[in-house]
Amino acid sequence: MKSSIPVAVFLALVTPATWAATALPTVTVYKSPSCGCCGKWVEHMKASGFPVVAHDTDDVAIHKARLGVPMRMGSCHTAEVSGYVVEGHVPASDVKRLLSEKPRAKGLVSPGMPQSAPGMDMPGNAPYEILLVGNDGRTSTFAQH
Numbered sequence: 001m002k003s004s005i006p007v008a009v010f011l012a013l014v015t016p017a018t019w020a021a022t023a024l025p026t027v028t029v030y031k032s033p034s035c036g037c038c039g040k041w042v043e044h045m046k047a048s049g050f051p052v053v054a055h056d057t058d059d060v061a062i063h064k065a066r067l068g069v070p071m072r073m074g075s076c077h078t079a080e081v082s083g084y085v086v087e088g089h090v091p092a093s094d095v096k097r098l099l100s101e102k103p104r105a106k107g108l109v110s111p112g113m114p115q116s117a118p119g120m121d122m123p124g125n126a127p128y129e130i131l132l133v134g135n136d137g138r139t140s141t142f143a144q145h
Contacts, residue, residue: 025099027086029054030063031077038077041089041119048092050081070137073109084108085133089117094130094143106133108142116145 031038033056045052063078067085075088085107114128132142
């Protein structure tokens, strides 16, 4: 019995540190204060375990330009996480994969506003792509949904 007490104390001290080490990074979102689907995407990210800081702004374009979102790839909101841009309604699972794989790239984009994407939540299952934007601005398919 006495030998189990030090083990229990050790586990009590180490387990929270292990959980903290695997915590997801904060997602910073720039969105219009009047856009409902942006708010729904923020909720999707939170429900997937991401801490989110949302900034309402009337000029999201400034952040798109600063983060290098290609003009033709824009959507309604722009986010950044761990040095990557996340443009539009990108599923949290794709963001987690991006952070796990750590490609040399600007980040992920979901051009336009795909109706089946997280936050849009429209009926049906319209297919859409998530694109990886390279540091040179070129895009490639990252995921298909």
